[in-house]
Every structure is written in C-alpha cells, then in structure tokens.
Amino acid sequence: MRRVELLDTTLRDGAQGEGIDHSLSDKRKIALSLDRLGIPLIEGGNPAANPKDEAFFQEAKAAPFLMQARLVPFGSTCRAGVKPEADKGLAILLSTEQPVISIFGKADIRQVRDVLRVTPEENLRMIEDSVAFLCRSGRRVLFDAEHFFDGADDDRDYAFAALKAACRGGADVLVLCDTKGGTLPDDLRSRTAEVLAALPKCKVGIHCHDDMGLSVAGSLACIDAGAAMAQVTVAGVGERCGNTNLSTLLATLQLKLHYQVIPAENLPLLTSTAREILEVMNVTPNRRAPYVGYSAFAHKGGMHIDGVMKSPESFEHIPPESVGNRRRFLLSEQTGRAGVYTRLKRLIPEIQRDDPRVKQITERLKRREAQGYAYESADGSFDLLALETLGMRKAFFEVRDFHVLSGNSAEDNNAQAYIKIAVDGKEEINAAEGDGPVNALDKALRKALMVFYPKLANMHLRDFKVRVIDSGGTASVVRVLIESADGPHVWTTTGVSSNIIQACFLALVDSVAYYLTFVG
Numbered sequence: 436m437r438r439v440e441l442l443d444t445t446l447r448d449g450a451q452g453e454g455i456d457h458s459l460s461d462k463r464k465i466a467l468s469l470d471r472l473g474i475p476l477i478e479g480g481n482p483a484a485n486p487k488d489e490a491f492f493q494e495a496k497a498a499p500f501l502m503q504a505r506l507v508p509f510g511s512t513c514r515a516g517v518k519p520e521a522d523k524g525l526a527i528l529l530s531t532e533q534p535v536i537s538i539f540g541k542a543d544i545r546q547v548r549d550v551l552r553v554t555p556e557e558n559l560r561m562i563e564d565s566v567a568f569l570c571r572s573g574r575r576v577l578f579d580a581e582h583f584f585d586g587a588d589d590d591r592d593y594a595f596a597a598l599k600a601a602c603r604g605g606a607d608v609l610v611l612c613d614t615k616g617g618t619l620p621d622d623l624r625s626r627t628a629e630v631l632a633a634l635p636k637c638k639v640g641i642h643c644h645d646d647m648g649l650s651v652a653g654s655l656a657c658i659d660a661g662a663a664m665a666q667v668t669v670a671g672v673g674e675r676c677g678n679t680n681l682s683t684l685l686a687t688l689q690l691k692l693h694y695q696v697i698p699a700e701n702l703p704l705l706t707s708t709a710r711e712i713l714e715v716m717n718v719t720p721n722r723r724a725p726y727v728g729y730s731a732f733a734h735k736g737g738m739h740i741d742g743v744m745k746s747p748e749s750f751e752h753i754p755p756e757s758v759g760n761r762r763r764f765l766l767s768e769q770t771g772r773a774g775v776y777t778r779l780k781r782l783i784p785e786i787q788r789d790d791p792r793v794k795q796i797t798e799r800l801k802r803r804e805a806q807g808y809a810y811e812s813a814d815g816s817f818d819l820l821a822l823e824t825l826g827m828r829k830a831f832f833e834v835r836d837f838h839v840l841s842g843n844s845a846e847d848n849n850a851q852a853y854i855k856i857a858v859d860g861k862e863e864i865n866a867a868e869g870d871g872p873v874n875a876l877d878k879a880l881r882k883a884l885m886v887f888y889p890k891l892a893n894m895h896l897r898d899f900k901v902r903v904i905d906s907g908g909t910a911s912v913v914r915v916l917i918e919s920a921d922g923p924h925v926w927t928t929t930g931v932s933s934n935i936i937q938a939c940f941l942a943l944v945d946s947v948a949y950y951l952t953f954v955g
C-alpha cells in the first residue's frame with residue numbers, strides 16, 4: 436500500500452485566510468483534533484514572526500500534548516549576509532525543540548531579484564546553509580520552495596538550482612509550492628515528475644492553493660507522479676481562495692485510491708473532526724462540502740429516496756458512515772410518499788408504508804408547499820404538521836391576540852410586543868420589549884407561557900432566516916425559518932405569510948409547541 440504524508444497547515448497558512456484568527460487556546464484545540472484524527476504533521480505557526488505562535492510552541496515544549504502528531508514550526512531561511520549560526524529566526528525555530536522543521540526559500544529568480552533583492556548566488560547560499568545548519572542540529576527539514584512552479588516556467592534552471600541547494604543541505608522533503616494557485620494539474624504533475632527524476636535522493640511534497648478550484652485535483656496529480664507529501668488545511672481555509680481541503684483530499688486518497696494516509700479505523704472521525712474545528716474557528720460549515728457536508732448524503736428527489744432505501748449505492752458513491760457522516764432524507768414536493776414515510780416512522784414506529792395516513796400527510800404537505808412552505812430543513816414543523824393531520828397534536832396553548840410596535844431608533848429595545856394567550860381556558864396577558872419585533876414577540880410569548888410552563892426557560896432561539904419567495908411587490912410571501920435549541924436538542928420550525936411578523940410568529944409558535952411536545 437502506498438503512503439502519503441499529510442501536513443496540515445491550518446494553524447499557519449490557514450490563519451492567513453480572511454476572517455480566520457486562532458487564539459492560543461483555539462490553536463491547541465485544533466491541533467488536538469487533528470492529532471486524534473491521525474494527521475502526522477501539524478504546522479503550528481511561525482514562531483519567529485508571530486509572538487502568539489512563539490507562545491504556542493513554548494507551551495507545547497513545556498507540556499507536550501499531542502499523542503502521535505509532530506508539531507512543525509515554520510520559518511524562513513537565514514537572512515542575506517548572515518550565517519545560519521547567527522540568525523535569530525533559525526535560533527527561534529531550533530528553540531522549539533521540535534524534531535521536524537519547515538523553512539521556506541525563494542525558487543523564482545524574479546522574486547529573488549525584485550522582492551528579496553539579493554544576488555541569485557546569495558539566495559542559493561541562504562537555502563543550502565540554512566537547511567544544512569538545521570540538519571546538523573538533528574532536525575528533519577522540510578524545504579518549502581516558494582513560487583516554484585511559476586519560477587520554473589520563467590527560469591527552469593534557477594528554480595531547480597534552488598531545490599538542488601536544499602537537497603545538498605540535506606532536506607528530507609522538497610515541498611513544491613504553487614504559491615499563486617494558477618498552475619493546471621497536468622503542469623503540476625509533469626513538473627513533479629521532472630523534479631523526482633532530477634533529484635532522486637529527496638522526497639517531494641506539494642503545496643497547492645485553490646485559486647482555480649483545482650487544488651485537490653492538482654495535489655492528486657502530483658501524488659500520482661510520485662509526491663510523498665501533501666499540504667492541506669481544514670475546509671481549505673487559507674490565503675485568498677484557500678489551500679487544499681484536508682477532508683476532500685484525505686478521503687479521496689484513502690477511499691478511492693487506496694493510499695494509507697491515516698489509520699483506516701480513524702476515517703469515521705473525519706466528519707466530526709472537520710465540524711469541530713470549524714466550530715472552534717467560528718466558520719460556517721459549507722453544507723455541500725464533499726464527504727463531510729450536511730448535504731453530502733442528503734436525498735431529496737422521490738425516486739432518489741426510494742432508490743436509496745432499496746439500495747444505498749444507487750445514489751451514494753460511498754457509505755456515509757465510512758467518513759462519519761450520515762444519510763438524510765429531505766422532505767419536499769419531490770420527496771413524495773417515500774420521504775414522508777421515512778420521517779413518520781420516527782414518530783410512529785409501527786406505521787406501514789401503505790398506511791392511508793402516509794398518503795393523507797403527503798397530500799397536506801403538498802398543499803402547504805403550494806402556499807410557500809418548505810419542510811426540507813424545518814423538521815420540527817413537519818413533525819407538528821404530521822401530528823396535527825393525524826389528530827394527535829396536543830394543544831398546549833391558544834393565542835388569542837398579539838400586537839407588535841416597532842420604533843425607528845437603532846437602539847436596543849426598539850420594539851414592544853403585547854400578547855394574550857390561554858391555557859385550559861385561563862387567559863394570560865403579557866408584554867415585552869425587545870431588540871427588534873421578533874425578539875420582542877418571542878419574549879412576550881414566552882413570558883406569558885412560562886406562567887404555565889416554567890421549563891420553557893431552558894430553550895433559546897439560535898438562528899433566524901427570512902426569505903422572500905414570491906416577488907409580487909409588497910404582497911410578496913415571506914418564509915421564516917427559526918432554529919431553536921435546548922442543550923443537545925436542536926429543531927427548526929417555519930412560518931409562511933405575506934406579513935413578515937405573522938410568518939415569524941407562526942415559526943415561533945411552532946418552536947415552542949415542538950419543545951413542549953417532544954423535548955421539555
């Protein structure tokens with residue numbers, strides 16, 4: 436079985452992505468998750484350039500916390516005119532006491548001339564001396580050849596001379612960087628093959644960027660040509676369009692091409708690891724992410740659902756559980772009876788596929804969808820609708836009246852809501868102020884209901900989405916989705932109306948009713 440070594444650079448190149456900012460404790464959590472997954476190399480940051488990264492490496496030295504992964508410090512070669520022994524940056528890299536060190540140097544003559552502003556020979560000296568110095572200190576050295584592919588297109592001999600300098604210095608891996616992300620996979624592949632032929636003593640690694648949406652394809656091409664290492668980030672975060680996506684590359688290598696990347700028994704941790712790290716980074720997960728997205732195994736078309744229920748491989752390229760994801764059936768017009776049946780089974784386990792109630796609910800669902808409802812994401816409202824259709828929905832409360840007043844100031848508490856409800860014929864009137872009309876209405880409704888159901892204090896609204904679904908001028912129909920939670924329980928409800936407040940109110944009422952029916 437062929438092996439590929441993955442180096443995750445979420446904590447270094449990933450931190451250069453827009454909107455990404457890891458705190459010290461975030462860095463630790465992310466490294467721990469990657470370690471648990473079985474990623475062997477975690478580039479932890481640039482301790483010579485960034486005090487937070489320096490603190491991170493100091494902490495890791497004082498109290499090592501990883502089970503199997505190596506934490507790799509990243510930095511540059513020594514400065515021009517300075518011997519490596521006298522270079523502060525290299526000293527800081529060594530002071531981390533990590534056994535693997537990554538340094539970058541320039542492989543593009545134009546960058547050497549215009550940006551670094553040193554002679555071509557001095558740049559080669561800096562590379563070779565720095566790598567040799569770190570190797571003499573007993574470190575395994577990864578050499579990142581920045582701008583390698585663009586450099587080789589412009590001046591092949593110089594780009595290769597930079598690699599040869601690192602190789603003479605004793606680098607273990609020559610990491611070829613497509614720094615601008617503009618090289619096509621075929622060109623990446625042929626250059627990789629050329630390097631391997633010219634420098635058979637060194638291993639080759641690949642560092643791609645996703646500026647054409649091809650970084651996974653490019654990395655696979657290089658691995659196919661013989662690259663032994665690929666550099667990745669979680670969810671592909673990183674400079675500009677980002678880096679190569681860890682989950683996509685890893686699952687493809689392991690499941691499709693049968694490479695050994697992480698221990699096979701760890702692969703089912705992939706989805707939870709990706710989501711856990713995105714949560715730490717405060718990045719919204721991409722629903723359509725290959726392998727690990729919420730929609731990666733979500734089936735909607737009626738024929739698809741029917742097909743998957745009979746034989747999952749009819750519409751799934753891999754079993755979702757092999758990467759720790761799960762299959763979902765979405766409810767919609769297209770879903771038809773098969774989808775309704777699979778959902779209903781959770782509410783009424785003994786129900787049979789040909790039960791007339793399945794048909795009854797399917798028809799009700801279709802009528803609702805014609806009005807603008809969509810139950811695809813609103814599992815909570817679907818369950819309530821099903822119970823209601825079957826005459827099984829318990830009436831916990833009745834809303835007799837409500838009003839909302841919205842002010843025009845930008846201040847907090849700029850809206851007031853008034854509500855009258857009844858529980859078992861007993862009326863309760865309440866009012867509340869809120870940050871906007873929905874918030875005021877939510878507070879008033881719950882204040883009134885908590886008189887009867889104090890446990891409602893445990894639930895809260897997590898997310899709120901509004902979508903205009905029919906552009907008929909001011910008569911547009913609005914669909915509202917509300918996500919609510921109580922500890923581990925999360926449910927989504929929906930409301931549709933030409934009046935936005937009414938749509939919100941319907942979704943709020945469902946949210947509370949769902950809690951009282953199924954959770955609290």
Ligand SMILES: [Zn+2]
Pocket residue numbers: 448614642644674
């Ligand atoms: Zn990069």
